[in-house]
Amino acid sequence: MVQFNQAQREITLKVVYYGPALSGKTTNLQMIHQFLDPQARGRLMSLDTADDRTLFFDLLPVFFKSKSGFKVKIKLYTVPGQIMHTSTRRIVLSGADGVVFIADSQRAEAKANNDAWRSMMENLRQNGIAPDSIPIAIQFNKRDLPNVRTDAEIEEIRAKSKEPVFAAVAIRGEGVLETLFALLKLAYRNLNAKYDFEGKFGISEGEFLRSVFKRVSPAVAAQLQSKLGSTREGGPAESGSGPPASSLDVDDPLDDRTTPDGRSKTGGGGAAS
Numbered sequence: 001m002v003q004f005n006q007a008q009r010e011i012t013l014k015v016v017y018y019g020p021a022l023s024g025k026t027t028n029l030q031m032i033h034q035f036l037d038p039q040a041r042g043r044l045m046s047l048d049t050a051d052d053r054t055l056f057f058d059l060l061p062v063f064f065k066s067k068s069g070f071k072v073k074i075k076l077y078t079v080p081g082q083i084m085h086t087s088t089r090r091i092v093l094s095g096a097d098g099v100v101f102i103a104d105s106q107r108a109e110a111k112a113n114n115d116a117w118r119s120m121m122e123n124l125r126q127n128g129i130a131p132d133s134i135p136i137a138i139q140f141n142k143r144d145l146p147n148v149r150t151d152a153e154i155e156e157i158r159a160k161s162k163e164p165v166f167a168a169v170a171i172r173g174e175g176v177l178e179t180l181f182a183l184l185k186l187a188y189r190n191l192n193a194k195y196d197f198e199g200k201f202g203i204s205e206g207e208f209l210r211s212v213f214k215r216v217s218p219a220v221a222a223q224l225q226s227k228l229g230s231t232r233e234g235g236p237a238e239s240g241s242g243p244p245a246s247s248l249d250v251d252d253p254l255d256d257r258t259t260p261d262g263r264s265k266t267g268g269g270g271a272a273s
């Protein structure tokens with residue numbers, strides 16, 4: 001559930017990365033953490049067992065300040081994948097404003113994907129969230145491995161799915177931001193329809209998305225821009241042939257704190273406090 005704190009002018013959104021064990025949920029968050037400018041992110045908190053499996057959840061806060069002076073925090077969570085943690089998954093999922101479902105592309109994992117998807121639907125319902133009322137983006141990860149579903153099969157799933165579907169190699173960072181971007185776009189639209197984000201808080205879809213994505217490193221931003229193409233209000237980038245890093249640098253309330261390459265001048269607090 002999105003939280004509004006009018007007194008502190010703060011808005012907090014919750015996004016949950018769900019999926020079977022070892023599909024790459026933690027890796028997605030690690031990559032997002034790496035890609036983002038330190039000024040736009042908090043510490044990635046993970047609580048793992050010795051075998052590197054998520055015990056409760058990972059948490060990565062992402063934040064920015066809107067032109068209208070609101071502090072927007074997006075909290076990215078993962079769930080633990082193993083069967084025994086089902087009640088933990090339900091608790092982490094509660095109050096989510098959007099879900100990224102990380103599927104494992106390996107053929108051998110098809111059943112694990114389906115089981116996780118069904119458990120997610122069930123957990124949403126048990127949390128009082130109608131599954132078709134919450135934005136969901138799907139990522140087929142581990143495209144680099146042998147014995148995975150073919151691109152044609154992914155395409156077929158994409159054609160049938162009402163959720164956006166992305167292919168990814170999370171360990172190389174490929175497809176990670178595209179997936180997050182699609183989810184945030186859906187989440188914004190959903191929340192705007194419910195709470196009139198734009199009218200009440202003066203945050204447009206374009207500002208919302210750009211505020212996050214202009215904070216990725218210039219090289220990554222350039223790649224993203226060429227993949228996502230141009231979108232006027234919806235994209236992380238404006239159209240055109242200008243230099244990628246600077247074309248992402250529009251309308252930023254924190255611009256006076258950054259140099260054109262997105263690096264921090266002052267290195268301190270700001271929207272991060």
Ligand SMILES: Nc1nc2c(ncn2[C@@H]2O[C@H](COP(=O)(O)OP(=O)(O)O)[C@@H](O)[C@H]2O)c(=O)[nH]1
Pocket residue numbers: 019020021022023024025026027028052053054078081102141142143144145168169170171172
């Ligand atoms: N080959 C390959 N391995 C990956 C990929 N993404 C994650 N992994 C590996 O899969 C394992 C499980 O990843 P993790 O992010 O911990 O999965 P989680 O249980 O969903 O959080 C780790 O060893 C990762 O390095 C990928 O795209 N390709």
Ligand SMILES: [Mg+2]
Pocket residue numbers: 025026027053054078079080
């Ligand atoms: Mg994990």
